[in-house]
Amino acid sequence: MHVVVIGAGVIGTTSAYYLSRLGCRVTVVDRATDVANEASYGNAGQLSYSFTDALAKPEFVTKIPGLVAGRDNAYQVRLRPDLVPWGVRFLSQCTKTRAARNTVAVLETALRSEKLMEELRDELPFEFSHRTAGKLVLLGSEADVTAARKTAALKEEHGCKTEILSPEAAVALEPTLSDMQGDFVAAVYSEHDSVADSHAFCKGLKAILDNTGRVDFRLGATVRRLIKNGSRIVAIELDDGQLSADAFVVCAGAWSGELLRPLGVDPHIYPVRGYSVTLPPGPSAPDVSVTVLKRKIVFSRINGRVRIAGFADFLGFSEEDDEDRIATLIEVAREYAPLAADYDAVDQEAWGGFRPMTPDGRPLVEQSDFDGLYLNTGHGMLGWTLACASGHDIARLVAEPAH
Numbered sequence: 001m002h003v004v005v006i007g008a009g010v011i012g013t014t015s016a017y018y019l020s021r022l023g024c025r026v027t028v029v030d031r032a033t034d035v036a037n038e039a040s041y042g043n044a045g046q047l048s049y050s051f052t053d054a055l056a057k058p059e060f061v062t063k064i065p066g067l068v069a070g071r072d073n074a075y076q077v078r079l080r081p082d083l084v085p086w087g088v089r090f091l092s093q094c095t096k097t098r099a100a101r102n103t104v105a106v107l108e109t110a111l112r113s114e115k116l117m118e119e120l121r122d123e124l125p126f127e128f129s130h131r132t133a134g135k136l137v138l139l140g141s142e143a144d145v146t147a148a149r150k151t152a153a154l155k156e157e158h159g160c161k162t163e164i165l166s167p168e169a170a171v172a173l174e175p176t177l178s179d180m181q182g183d184f185v186a187a188v189y190s191e192h193d194s195v196a197d198s199h200a201f202c203k204g205l206k207a208i209l210d211n212t213g214r215v216d217f218r219l220g221a222t223v224r225r226l227i228k229n230g231s232r233i234v235a236i237e238l239d240d241g242q243l244s245a246d247a248f249v250v251c252a253g254a255w256s257g258e259l260l261r262p263l264g265v266d267p268h269i270y271p272v273r274g275y276s277v278t279l280p281p282g283p284s285a286p287d288v289s290v291t292v293l294k295r296k297i298v299f300s301r302i303n304g305r306v307r308i309a310g311f312a313d314f315l316g317f318s319e320e321d322d323e324d325r326i327a328t329l330i331e332v333a334r335e336y337a338p339l340a341a342d343y344d345a346v347d348q349e350a351w352g353g354f355r356p357m358t359p360d361g362r363p364l365v366e367q368s369d370f371d372g373l374y375l376n377t378g379h380g381m382l383g384w385t386l387a388c389a390s391g392h393d394i395a396r397l398v399a400e401p402a403h
């Protein structure tokens, strides 16, 4: 069976890996000249198997007027026409019941992903700076602590143990927290959460797949459209002709809708921009991954450097504010954790990427209404975390449809 995978981010690359393991011949097509060129390049690197909390929740609704008015510098929102239908769907997910259901659904996928990542690491010897660093989420208010306790209990029912630590216990675990400036009233600790470089992962996996002879990467090739014959997708159109196959898997991240909507398939994915800056460590850089919930920033230690990532901008595909937003990210991080990184280093790497967000925060890993057309997209804030399970699941759907 010949399968075309569209998109060579972390989702497309893992899909190709699992498809090839099931005996498929795979062609991965991406318009970029290298793998992991978009959202999978400079993300925070956290394999957040325990922190799958839905963004759409009742507490978020109360924040919206402030976000739209620009009072929270972790978010920028422009009420463009394309945001409205997505926003309405997002709001409909902001009930207690739906938030819990979405958190648990993603948690179950994340926990399977953790196991699959372990198996993949045992099987394939390549280096992508994987480290079981643990993760601390710092909570800024008693209301956050009450909500976190409820979520921790819910997760425990589904096999995921997290702990709520006092500030003293958190500092005992990660002493550099005492050099951070913001108060926190408690922290959620997840011991098993890991950190790794998703760009290095995609590059390493590609090199291995190149050697199997079963996977061909066609980079620098833009898919212009999907071609149908009746109810079946039969080919894709590239600038130099058509490529036909038995099945097609759309892993085009935030751009998936552009390919699917002409067929009448709307995945309801909004591009939510976030940013990162990677710096040499400062004199007091955390080893454990640290998320500051109030500021929507995270500190990850990847390959000896400190990556600070965060923010969520709803501006469509605009990149025009990148410079300002990265400056704000650095400013917020410097103020919060002045000794965590060398903020004035010349060798800093700044980056922005579009998270492919669905309204309910759940990825779409499914067959479409067309024969031969599959979706593995919409992984939002957790694509790196969920990649192994999603790649594994879509491969089985495509190659072993009886499952």
Ligand SMILES: Cc1cc2nc3c(=O)[nH]c(=O)nc-3n(C[C@H](O)[C@H](O)[C@H](O)COP(=O)(O)OP(=O)(O)OC[C@H]3O[C@@H](n4cnc5c(N)ncnc54)[C@H](O)[C@@H]3O)c2cc1C
Binding pocket: 006, 007, 008, 009, 010, 011, 012, 029, 030, 031, 032, 035, 036, 037, 038, 039, 040, 041, 042, 043, 044, 045, 046, 047, 048, 221, 222, 223, 224, 251, 252, 253, 254, 255, 256, 259, 272, 273, 274, 275, 276, 309, 310, 352, 353, 354, 355, 356, 377, 378, 379, 380, 381, 382, 383, 384, 385, 386
């Ligand atoms: C600031 C930030 C921090 C994040 N931190 C984390 C984290 O700590 N942990 C975590 O799990 N996740 C994190 N994420 C989310 C994660 O990065 C994404 O969910 C994930 O990378 C999505 O992968 P993808 O392969 O679906 O998309 P992408 O990596 O964007 O790949 C899509 C690919 O499709 C290609 N493509 C699109 N259209 C076409 C076309 N027409 N023809 C050919 N190719 C096409 C693109 O070139 C691209 O290479 C973060 C994201 C951001 C922005």
